[in-house]
Amino acid sequence: MAKVTPNASAIKVLVVDDEPQIVRTLRINLSARGYKVITAGTGAAALLASGKHPDVVILDLGLPDMDGIDVIVGLRRWTSVPVIVLSARTDAADKVKALDAGADDYVTKPFGMDELLARLRSAVRRGGGDASDPVVVTASFTVDLVAKKVTKKGETVRLTPTEWAMLDMLVRNSGKLVGRKELLREVWGPSHETASHYLRAYLAGLRRKLEDDPSHPRHLITESGMGYRFEE
The missing domain is CATH 3.40.50.2300 (Response regulator)
Known part of the structure; x- marks a missing residue:
């Protein structure tokens, strides 16, 4: 970006x-x-x-x-x-x-x-970022926010609608710590603000699909007890 x-x-x-x-x-x-x-x-x-x-x-x-x-x-x-x-x-x-x-x-x-x-x-x-830039390029994968498309090593990565919703919110807040309740509310709705197990399960899936080393994520970061952060 x-x-x-x-x-x-x-x-x-x-x-x-x-x-x-x-x-x-x-x-x-x-x-x-x-x-x-x-x-x-x-x-x-x-x-x-x-x-x-x-x-x-x-x-x-x-x-x-x-x-x-x-x-x-x-x-x-x-x-x-x-x-x-x-x-x-x-x-x-x-x-x-x-x-x-x-x-x-x-x-x-x-x-x-x-x-x-x-x-x-x-x-x-x-x-000071240019928020109008729809393409985010990391060392591991590329996200096109307008086309709703993720590619890794030249190949399209298939994401579920929920996985995309999570990734989209994290990428649009690149570098920013996104609170667990905020992410749950945005992706699943207000009635799911305490369902933190959803976050762990879907983030693990995203890491398996996108990170080069899912056990040591470089881009999809967990801030213990606080929330999640996307780093380019």
């Missing part, structure tokens, strides 16, 4: 956290790499600062005035800006709740700066 990655100097990052040391660390590391950094220490300040049109938001959930989930909901009322949650909450339920509210990624504290920067670059690529 054709994508455009802006120069770091043109990328505006909104950091929302009430821990001064975290804010200072992020400001120093991001500024050193050419990013423009805006900061906010409360949820209300974050929603106000979002009017400055950041390219990506790094958001803590434990804010003094409101829960970070409410900030995500507030952002999603008017913007699709990528949101990376950076939180000390490690419970799977908190992660799923954030993703279902509209977060694009979830990183737990303490975090590695290199990993966070990689996830930031990925979020920026998605935000």
Whole structure:
């Protein structure tokens, strides 16, 4: 999929956290790499600062005035800006709740700066990507979203309608963590939001058909307790 990655100097990052040391660390590391950094220490300040049109938001959930989930909901009322949650909450339920509210990624504290920067670059690529490009090419297979066709080594791969629906949603959210409930709701409907065994079974089938090594998937990734991610 054709994508455009802006120069770091043109990328505006909104950091929302009430821990001064975290804010200072992020400001120093991001500024050193050419990013423009805006900061906010409360949820209300974050929603106000979002009017400055950041390219990506790094958001803590434990804010003094409101829960970070409410900030995500507030952002999603008017913007699709990528949101990376950076939180000390490690419970799977908190992660799923954030993703279902509209977060694009979830990183737990303490975090590695290199990993966070990689996830930031990925979020920026998605935000600046050319979503009109219907063909996604990976090292293992090619997906044509318009023709609803998958090829591997020059041969058409036959997918069931359900397998295609899963793959289509994951590919259209390339690089983004898709929550289990979100995927179940989209593919099977609202009445199946707890039927996670469907996901495991159908994803295993997709991996057998598409991955070069299904036991060590490169493109159809499971994020334990959270959801799934498609990586090119």
